[in-house]
Amino acid sequence: MARSTSRLGALNRMPVLIxxxxxxxxxxxAIAVSADLISPYRFTQMDLRNRLSLPVFMGGSWAHVLGTDELGRDVLSRLITSIRMSLLIAFGATIIGAVIGVTLGFVAAHFRGLVEQAVLALVDFSAAIPFLVLALAVLAFFGNSLVLFVCLLGFHAWERYARIARGLAISGKMHGYAAAVHQLGASPWRLYGRHILPNIASTLIVSMTLAFPEIILLESGLSFLGLGIQPPDTSLGNMVGFGREYLSSAPWIMLAPAFVITVTALCVSLLGDWLRDRLDPTLS
Structure with missing residues (x-):
């Protein structure tokens, strides 16, 4: 009873925006997981007799709640599928970047010396190159595929995780628990994976929530330029890119995915800032 009361109190103290x-x-x-079940039509299904049909709030038919695009495809169905694709890309890229950054950060903290200097030089080199320019060059040279696209976006902000992991790992090794585990003969895998990583996980999670909306916007920008997800697949940025040509005659094609991109990025950023304030002991 006391536990449920404390949970209710925590919910009441949570800001409304959060x-x-x-x-x-x-x-x-929920939409991403159940996209195939809740989509009223297949996202590639065309109906040329109902091209550019108005959405319901503009006087259109309930058969197409958000209207149709230039090929008569249901905008709502394409939006649902695009949400799944964009979230899949953002989750995959965020995890890849975190794994690469944390691994290299731990390597630098463990070996120090020349290895640490090499990792830090790589971090500085990566941070100095504009990621959008690098992404354009890679996609233009190697072509595009979903796996390559996710891996490429995974290299965004990996240096941020590397810096955080290196600094916190060095600090953690100076504490008694890490030194004691090391003296007992624990392997580096056990030291970093079972003892140091859980103690710095909260900071890394906050960093991931802050990088997540950046990846969503990068995916949207690259897809808008035609270098992201390629037809017949669709993503939020892809929908915005194709909808810009009909902004004056059929604005709902572009405004629906643009609204989802904006609100999702804003919500993740708000949640990340709130988690940072809650988990950072220096702000208590």
């Missing part, structure tokens, strides 16, 4: 952000993100995840 509650709304969490509900929105839960809704997006």
């Amino acid at each position: 509650t709304i952000a969490i509900l929105w993100l839960v809704l997006m995840l």
Whole structure:
């Protein structure tokens, strides 16, 4: 009883904006997971007799709640599939970047010396190159595929994780628990994986929530330029890119995915800032 009361008290103390952000993100995840079940049509299904049909709020038919595009495809169905694709890319890229950055950060903290200097030089080199220019060059040279696209976006902000992991790992090794585990003969895998990583996980999670909306916007920008997800697949940025040609005659094609991109990125950023404030002991 006391535990449930404390949970209710915690919910009551949660800011309204954070509650709304969490509900929105839960809704997006639910849509992504059940996209095939809730889509009223297949996202590639065309109906040329109903091209550019108006959405319901502009006097259109309930058969196409958000209207249709230039090929008569249902905008709502394409939006649902695009949410799943964009979230899949953002989650995959965020995890890849975190794994690469944390691994190299731990390597630098463990070996120090020349290895640490090499990792830090690589971090500085990566941070000095504009990622959008690098992404354009790689995609233009190697072509595009979903796996390559996710891996490429995974290299965004990996240096941020590397710096954080290196600094916190060095600090953690100076504490008694890490030194004691090391003296007992624990392997580096056990030291970093079972003892140091859980103690710095909260900071890394906050960094991931802050990088997540950046990756969503990068994916949208590259897809808008035609270098992201290629037809017949669709993503939020892809929808915005194709919808810009009909902005004056059929604005709903572009405005629906643009609204989802904006609100999702805002909600993740708000949640990340709130988690940082809650988990950072220096701000208590």
